[in-house]
Amino acid sequence: MGSDSISDATCVRRIQHGDTDAFEILVRRHEKVIFNLVYRMLGDYDDAAETAQEVFLSAYRAIGKFRGEANFSTWLYRIAINHANTRRKTVNARQHRLVPIDEAELVSETQLGPAETLEKKEIRERVQQALNELEPEDATVILLRDLQDSPYEEVARVLNVPVGTVKSRLHRARQALKSRLALHFYAGRKAV
């Protein structure tokens, strides 16, 4: 039986019984999503790598208490958001940093031409800067809904709030992001 056919719940039970290798299935299954969520919340690749590792290790340590009342992914999202927000406060204390590495080397999407790549890179840096400047609560709801494409219900479960709260919070967060983006794009054009 391949690792893909084993459900998260089965892996969790195995881990709870002492099968550490089952955790590797979960790590490989969720590492990319968790890493990207953390990375977009922090805006720094190295911080994201370190934080994502802490997220998985925290989940591993606490998996004995996981009773399966929520999906494992939901539970993992919560841990990731908590760790990212904590890390974000530390980063905020020492000023935001722009994405320090060339994302074009890391993205797994289509190959772009040099001009397009440069433009895309600038846009992404500004979007990321706008995200970094948002309140953690607003950044979280935007990333869950618009980056991860999670439905309202799933966002509500992760944030442990009603769906109506998710809607209103999302509206407010988008408005804030729009304002930030307008500011950055205006400043960018002015600089150019």
Next chain:
Amino acid sequence: MNCQEVQTQLSDYLDQSLDTIRLKSIENHLLSCIPCRAEAESLVDCIGQIRDLPMVEPPPGFAQRVMAHARETEIQVPFWQRLFFNVKFTLPVQASAVVLIAVFAVLLYQRETGLQKSDRGVTTAPLPPLPALTQDKTNPVADAAPSNVTKLPSSARANNTRPVNAPAFKNGAQAAAQSVAAAKSEKVVGDAGEAPRRPPIQAQEVATGLEPLRPSAESFGAGGVAGNLEQPLFRAPFAADRALSPFSDPISDVEFVVRRKPPARRDQKASAAGDTFSHRAETETAVSAAPQNGSVVEVRWFNVPADRYEQFRKELMAEATIESEKGLGSAEKEFALKSARDLLIKVMVLSPAER
């Protein structure tokens, strides 16, 4: 719908999370309102910027590093979770708790019932005084009970108002079953009960006053009432601390005053009784306040199921002459039968020498 309402719901509109009427209403408004349309377009652009963010690959070897750390980390799994790893719980915790409580309650109830039956067995089991039972060789209760009496130390067999219920301990359940299975008798005994009704006491045979108890059941059971009443009576004097208290004398349902018939085989036991005459004299003087004329050499107490009262009476008549009888009224007898309780019978035995 005005501009403010539209702009408030623009986010939901773009996510298509509104009902059809509102969606259509906002759509119509956006067609006609340029500022709101511009606002919507900027919001769409904003969402698009986020959605266009590429998925970044984690650092190479990320999973291996995580696993390397994980293998050095111990997870704290509760013991019960390890224990029931392979058990898939389908019942909610609350339902499981209810089932457990119910099982515990049933077990507790059964245990309590068992104890009560055991107690009841103590009160009803030993029926050695009933001649019919003592003569019934197949009756384990009658056979077993007296042997226990003989094991009692003499001090324990002293005169007292406490039940001599030691024989019942080993055969409580059997005796209880036997008393239930006993044949019912509907004969009315005696005149209206003068003695007040009382709950059954925990005694099958109770020795009161200074009367001695029979030391062995065989002398009581095999020899019938007369044999029982005469031979074993004076074997052991009663300890002073076991003396009858006037406050603890139980009130009988039925009271007999009987006189022994001199049985033919009395001679066989004369030698055994010969060395106890001094005790007999002591006993007789001690009970001089008995309600009947003549010397009462022994007062016997019996716990007899109501439905076996007639049987008891007949066999008593066969062994001794009934001088007087204070019994139950018909209504009380019927009530006793219905309630299936035991009758406390007091038998005062007069010496045959005074006849």
